[in-house]
Amino acid sequence: MDSIFKLNKQIENRIQQLEELSSNHIVENYVDNQTITGDSSNVERDVQNLRTENLKLRYQLDILKAAIEKLQSDHPDLPVVKRVSSNRATMISILKELERIFSNAFQKAFPTLTNVGVEFTRSEYADFQCNNALKLTKLLPKKKSPIEIAKMIIVSLEPNDIIENVTVSGPGFINITISGKFLCSEILNIITNDVHINLSDNNDKRPIIVDYSSPNIAKEMHVGHLRSTIIGDSVARLLEFVGFNVLRINHIGDWGTQFGMLLTHLMDTFPDFETKPPPIEDLQTFYKQSKKRFDEEEEFKKRALETTVRLQSKDPLLIQTWNLICDISRKEFAEIYQILNISKELMERGESFYQERMIDVVQDLTERGFLVEEDGRKVFYPKNSNVPPLTIVKSDGGFTYDTSDMAAIRQRTKEENASRIIYTTDSGQAVHFKSFFDCAQICGYYDTKKTRLDHLTFGVVLGEDRKRFKTRSGETVKLKDLINEGLERSMQKLLEKERDKVLTKEELAIAQKAVAIGCIKYADLSHDRNNDYIFSFDRMLDDKGNTAVYLLYTITRIRSIIRNCNLDRQIKDIGNEFRHNSLFQLDHQKEIKLAKFILNFPDIIIQIVDNLYLHLLCRYLFDLSVIFTEFYDQCYVIEKIGSTTKINLNRVILCEATVKIMETGLDILGIETTCPCDEFCWNFEKNSSSSIICKYSQNY
Known part of the structure; x- marks a missing residue:
């Protein structure tokens, strides 16, 4: 049964590939809808070749679909592959999808058991670990070892696009590795569709009321x-x-x-x-x-x-x-x-x-x-x-x-x-x-x-004396005074960085506000809201550690990398082309680590929607910045060889996906990410005179 399961999945995957290829070769209306220029005989020959290739692809599709029908006829219990759309408007929650897949497997393997919650943890052996087998030994009427139960669960897993491999270790721990193809598809979704997550019930339009601020x-x-x-x-x-x-x-x-x-x-x-x-x-x-x-x-x-x-x-x-x-x-x-x-x-x-x-x-x-x-x-x-x-x-x-x-x-x-x-x-x-x-x-x-x-x-x-934050005279600190001091401290920081030499007076004022307000907000939101926290301008304006300045610096750095590529088209267009031609790939360990962490974003958001702990989002964004830095230190996005510069478009896409997630996260926190400092970086970097070469290979 396990071999049939794998064969079914392989055939379905091949069908999906052929359908994508077929859609890219459809030319029935090409001649009618296009103006032919150049050598007409060459164009007609190319069109005829495309038509022939399209017929071959459709013939292969028909054979494979017939094979699937025969498999399902001979094995009625064989589950149908649950495909995750390769071009969705919203990001998918990996944990939610794994919960659905494993819940179905539990029900199939042990029909008498109901309401068995799926338990996942992170694992050093794989991306996720399911630990239910040990717990199920106490619930089943017939005694089975945890390893036997784990194997029964694995055999009952429906074919899917998310899981690449499952293994059993220890006392029945099921180790799950996420599919590399799924990772690539989801990263491209971010590039082509931006960052969207929909958790609402479309049939329930009732409002959620948030009561806040409430001054007198x-x-x-x-x-x-x-x-x-x-x-x-x-x-x-x-x-x-x-x-x-x-x-x-x-x-x-x-x-x-x-x-x-x-x-x-x-x-x-x-x-x-x-x-x-x-x-x-x-x-x-x-x-x-x-x-x-x-x-x-x-x-x-x-x-x-x-x-x-x-x-x-x-x-x-x-x-x-x-x-x-x-x-x-x-x-x-x-x-x-x-x-x-x-x-x-x-x-x-x-x-x-x-x-x-x-x-x-x-x-x-x-x-x-x-x-x-x-x-x-x-x-x-x-x-x-x-x-x-x-x-x-x-x-x-x-x-x-x-x-x-x-x-x-x-x-x-x-x-x-x-x-x-x-x-x-x-x-x-x-x-x-x-x-x-x-x-x-x-x-x-x-x-x-x-x-x-x-x-x-x-x-x-609290003040830095760990007592309630008050003025020297013992009065409650007015919010207006606090903001004004933040603006003063922010300007001092910008002047230390000599931004006044490259920004106009108006641009400097915009940067002053963006840094000050971003730091004040992030310092508050990055702490567990149930805890008191110490208000310190020196700490919140630090460009190291879990601060708004560090995150804003990371975003500026990523934008700078992308701009320095001098691409001749939008990254979204590159993403669409990579999807249609299956060009996007992740090979380096740091690329894969970054992609997997990016795709944790929906699960972080789902968790916070329930518990309302915004510091978890702050921690995620900080960790994402650190992981991006690890990636960038070991994976060249731009490689200069003499007067020639090679651009790795796979890594440019990863940079773009990272910055989209970071900007989305900071926007949720109410922190502006557009700053004149970015324009300075852009104007400075555009002066590069190196020639740029973009090819579709590992090192572009």
């Missing part, structure tokens, strides 16, 4: 908002990249008692505010003044609470002034989002958006008996007794953040019909979210079968 009106964004903003935006980019419909929500604090304070203080400070807009530019100072009065002046506090009631009753004049205050803050937020390259799709939905819905929630929960009176409050107890209840209504009749969270999740599941909701906040709110998720499920505001909830937690930012 009248307060400046601080370093604490940095992590939520950067992490949330990257998660949204990731989910969009794999095909999901993403709704970005900025749940800002724009309602409540603090606005009663602000508006009352404004009316006292600017009595003519109705006719003359008050010149409030420093909202932070204005807020501190109103808060001080609220805490110290009983009469002011009373009036502020009355103003809050009038605002909640939609007093037209107060609403107009409230909008003015909100607009001032929005402008400040927008400036920070713009410089951080945060998506413009981030939609503001503040506390005010949920006001009417909060009233409905209180009424609904009261009527259905979920609220308990306690010390004048109305609270909602979760099933989990280890977490505190939610306060839905305060003793003074006001609403809380708990109320707005309940109103928001109800709106998101019932009105938005969200399939998944991701809340991006610091780990200090973990207890609240456990209680909140529990209560929302109890009252039916979300169904675990329809909606997945994730609390994406993160640690705090």
Whole structure:
């Protein structure tokens, strides 16, 4: 049976090759659709030769297809080869495909067993290792050795394009080597179709909601908002990249008692505010003044609470002034989002958006008996007794953040019909979210079968003294000040590299921002989000190690290599030609190692879509940079012999595939990879006077 299995696969592979050759030799309409120039007799002879060759190929195809039909007729249990399309729009997950192949093999070899999860690990003997045989010895009714079980699994494997070889080692470990032909095909897919991964269910158009940033009106964004903003935006980019419909929500604090304070203080400070807009530019100072009065002046506090009631009753004049205050803050937020390259799709939905819905929630929960009176409050107890209840209504009749969270999740599941909701906040709110998720499920505001909830937690930012990151005066670091210092440090770095001598003032400013913001983002995202991390400009601007500077340098280096080849056509066109003529090959160990690591990208992405740990993507990109450097050190892309330069197009394709993956990964992280520094490299390298020769051989 094993020999028939191999014969079936060999015939199918030959059919695929012949079909590709046949498609490249089809000339039925050649003469009708082409203008013939030159010696017509030669053209007619060439056309006739192509027709003859095409007929031969089709004849061979018919014979082989008949052989396959005979094999399948004589052996009904023989599986049909599952071909992976050689020119797909999306990258394939090797692990997912191996899981499918081995799951089918388990079912075929052991029909009585169900729900046996496939377990793969990396192996020093091959690319992957399946360790299920040892586990299956305990599950089978008839005792068999792990080695026997492993052999039964191998015999039951369906023919496929991914696996080149399988062997058994040790106590039944199945070692799997990935096909070289598959590697070449997938690398060419990246070249011809770019980097695409689709994980969404095309039949499920429901949105995934990512809730992040969430600053407060009248307060400046601080370093604490940095992590939520950067992490949330990257998660949204990731989910969009794999095909999901993403709704970005900025749940800002724009309602409540603090606005009663602000508006009352404004009316006292600017009595003519109705006719003359008050010149409030420093909202932070204005807020501190109103808060001080609220805490110290009983009469002011009373009036502020009355103003809050009038605002909640939609007093037209107060609403107009409230909008003015909100607009001032929005402008400040927008400036920070713009410089951080945060998506413009981030939609503001503040506390005010949920006001009417909060009233409905209180009424609904009261009527259905979920609220308990306690010390004048109305609270909602979760099933989990280890977490505190939610306060839905305060003793003074006001609403809380708990109320707005309940109103928001109800709106998101019932009105938005969200399939998944991701809340991006610091780990200090973990207890609240456990209680909140529990209560929302109890009252039916979300169904675990329809909606997945994730609390994406993160640690705090520390200073180099390993304490909470603060200014010298002990205040929280303002995000604007942090960014400005990053820009200053970035410019210092560029001047040290003497970039001011080759870049214009405008180009230098663009490079300054790209380096500064890229480094700030990457320093955050490259750490396990659950851990606190030390904020250090010196470390993040280092051009060695796992930093944005190192990755951006690697990308610039690869672009430089490709540009220095002075190719006379697009690499995509070369990739298409290599595919049609089966020219692409990987021979050197470092070429194969790089190609295999490139093709790990989909499995890394799949893992992160589930667990939302973006540092895994950062680690992958850094490791890819290191492996590329190993490849480049041992494999010449450009080889100069006297005045002649030979270009290895196989390796140019590997360079292009590497840079496409790296740029895609950094784009998911929200880091820009286009920089004037690249243009400098390009302009400098174009001056090379060496002649270039490109041939289709190992050393081009």
